[in-house]
Amino acid sequence: MRSVPISLIGISLIFFSIAGIGFCGSGAYGNKIFDPGPLKPVDSVLKIKTGDKAPDFTLTSITGKEVRLSRYADRKNVMLSFIPSAWTPVCSDQWPGYNLAEEMFRQYDTTLVGISTDPLPTLFAWTREMGGLWFDVVSDFWPHGAVSETYGVLRSNGTAERAIILIDKKGIIRFIHVGDINLRPDLGTLVREMKKLNP
Amino acid sequence: MRCITDQNRIARVGRAVLTFFLLSGYMFSGTSGFCEETAGKLDFFLPLPETAVHQQYLGLSTDKPFSLGQIRARVVIIEIFSMYCPVCQREAEKVNALFRLIQSKPALKDKVKLIGIGAGNSAFEVDFFREKYSIEFPLFSDSDFSIHKKIGEVRTPHFFCLSLEEDKRFSVFYSKSEAIETPEAFLQILLKDSGIKVAP
Numbered sequence: 001m002r003s004v005p006i007s008l009i010g011i012s013l014i015f016f017s018i019a020g021i022g023f024c025g026s027g028a029y030g031n032k033i034f035d036p037g038p039l040k041p042v043d044s045v046l047k048i049k050t051g052d053k054a055p056d057f058t059l060t061s062i063t064g065k066e067v068r069l070s071r072y073a074d075r076k077n078v079m080l081s082f083i084p085s086a087w088t089p090v091c092s093d094q095w096p097g098y099n100l101a102e103e104m105f106r107q108y109d110t111t112l113v114g115i116s117t118d119p120l121p122t123l124f125a126w127t128r129e130m131g132g133l134w135f136d137v138v139s140d141f142w143p144h145g146a147v148s149e150t151y152g153v154l155r156s157n158g159t160a161e162r163a164i165i166l167i168d169k170k171g172i173i174r175f176i177h178v179g180d181i182n183l184r185p186d187l188g189t190l191v192r193e194m195k196k197l198n199p
Numbered sequence: 200m201r202c203i204t205d206q207n208r209i210a211r212v213g214r215a216v217l218t219f220f221l222l223s224g225y226m227f228s229g230t231s232g233f234c235e236e237t238a239g240k241l242d243f244f245l246p247l248p249e250t251a252v253h254q255q256y257l258g259l260s261t262d263k264p265f266s267l268g269q270i271r272a273r274v275v276i277i278e279i280f281s282m283y284c285p286v287c288q289r290e291a292e293k294v295n296a297l298f299r300l301i302q303s304k305p306a307l308k309d310k311v312k313l314i315g316i317g318a319g320n321s322a323f324e325v326d327f328f329r330e331k332y333s334i335e336f337p338l339f340s341d342s343d344f345s346i347h348k349k350i351g352e353v354r355t356p357h358f359f360c361l362s363l364e365e366d367k368r369f370s371v372f373y374s375k376s377e378a379i380e381t382p383e384a385f386l387q388i389l390l391k392d393s394g395i396k397v398a399p
Contacts, residue, residue, distance in 0.1 A: 028284060093284055096283055096288070097283035100283075100328075131285055184283065184319070186323065187324050187327065188321055
């Protein structure tokens with residue numbers, strides 16, 4: 001009599017159980033993506049509002065450059081894109097989309113700064129995997145999440161919200177989006193808001 | 200005798216369990232594979248394309264949302280993509296070349312149709328992707344991921360190829376989450392698996 005080897009059933013069970021782990025919308029990262037599953041949509045309380053002067057900060061980018069927000073005053077609008085964590089599903093596809101939309105940011109005289117509480121080496125490796133980005137990516141790792149906390153987008157687990165803060169050339173906050181962390185903000189909304197700064 | 204019967208039954212159940220898990224793993228891995236169940240997952244409706252050119256391309260004679268089976272073709276290629284997906288961005292030119300290759304062959308252009316569905320992409324994002332890469336074939340928005348969830352949350356880009364029957368039923372003969380090697384190689388696979396004969 002032929003029988004089914006128990007080991008084969010075991011292997012298929014293991015395969016089945018891990019098949020969903022590492023799922024990312026894009027196939028760009030293979031099985032390197034950690035999927036934390038659905039998260040609490042928002043887990044912080046904003047400390048800023050539209051019309052406020054944007055709190056200044058200086059953070060180090062993955063190129064080693066110091067990025068100071070106030071340096072853009074009178075030169076460029078600035079969009080801050082806070083993301084929760086490198087190597088996770090939604091984040092891993094968010095910045096590559098902004099990378100593709102570079103010309104739209106330029107059209108509306110806006111620069112983009114990506115911010116995460118991940119350490120620099122992690123952000124460096126992750127953005128390399130994306131194929132590189134045209135905008136500055138900075139680490140808010142130490143003092144841990146200090147800038148995120150100042151803006152009121154630091155979650156209780158030490159990661160940032162998925163937040164967009166649009167600042168005009170005078171350094172005034174003109175648009176805030178702290179949406180469901182499990183979803184990407186619509187590019188159309190961001191473009192409309194940039195357009196408002198450049199009538 | 201009874202013992203042998205029981206053993207046979209256990210073996211049959213074991214094989215069934217093994218088959219189930221292997222197929223399930225294959226499907227949910229999103230890397231390859233399809234099964235009869237896949238055609239059911241593609242049982243959704245898309246909005247009528249806005250342009251007459253795209254309506255005509257798909258051979259639609261309705262003013263309502265349409266199902267894949269209503270497309271006038273023998274084979275429909277569906278690319279599940281995302282504007283945000285780096286691989287989809289890199290693949291866009293190749294998929295355009297595939298479309299042009301099909302359109303350049305008189306024996307194929309009315310039989311093989313190509314559409315794209317933007318998983319989690321708003322209408323704005325789909326339009327942006329279309330304009331960025333000058334995409335000529337119809338693209339559709341799946342902003343709330345409803346289609347993406349229905350088809351098993353495949354990784355992008357994912358390609359389905361359907362074989363359509365005259366009674367509007369269809370079967371899936373290709374389903375893979377990976378970049379296409381070359382448009383020519385992809386078309387060869389498609390022709391071989393679909394059974395469409397094309398004069399050299």
